[in-house]
């Protein structure tokens with residue numbers, strides 16, 4: 605069994621390691637590959653950066669600090685929803 | 696013991712007036728849904744389902760949280776139900792050719808193809824500040840196969856475990872990590888393109 609994974613295998617393991625536990629063999633092989641291969645090292649840094657950026661964007665939207673450039677609920681739908689609510693309150 | 700009556704245990708029922716919900720929380724709920732399902736019509740429908748469910752259940756709203764937190768909690772369930780329904784119905788668009796082709800990234804020897812090698816991209820902090828990042832992210836997610844995008848949303852936006860997601864999407868752990876890998880490799884590439892082009 606070879607220890608050094610290919611680039612293809614290495615990037616699969618990088619993603620896998622973000623969602624579940626790797627085996628010891630996988631972990632060692634991945635570390636070794638990332639140490640020797642600049643492309644895969646860069647890839648790893650960047651997918652971690654993307655994970656972080658997604659979380660920050662979600663936090664920003666949830667804290668209402670910003671609208672995250674998303675459009676508001678269309679006025680027409682708002683009017684429909686209000687009518688719907690008033691209707692069921694009066695019955 | 697003069698204070699005993701004042702520290703009564705029964706909490707005052709908190710009134711929330713449903714007539715104000717649309718104006719107060721409509722945009723917030725809509726953006727919350729839009730970020731996760733991306734389709735505007737679907738996001739509108741989810742807001743409607745949420746408000747109607749809240750209307751029915753408002754007697755149960757005990758005021759332990761804010762009205763907004765309570766409504767978001769209902770919306771989250773509606774979004775998960777929507778994803779679950781999609782996968783139960785095996786909703787596959789026949790015109791959907793958006794599957795991520797891993798052969799576009801690696802050669803026969805499993806090395807990076809020259810045009811797939813990761814380029815530098817700018818630190819996203821600035822893009823998040825400028826709100827460019829969300830726009831780019833949502834349009835990149837739109838290019839993924841729908842269930843792959845759903846798996847990504849649940850994992851990275853809702854921070855759910857792989858077990859929970861496999862259950863909702865009715866997939867095996869093996870399906871799940873392959874989907875996530877495809878999502879990440881395609882998103883990274885797509886974000887690289889949109890940032891590099893924007894920041895040229």
Ligand SMILES: [Zn+2]
Pocket residue numbers: 610611612614637641642643644645
């Ligand atoms: Zn490599």
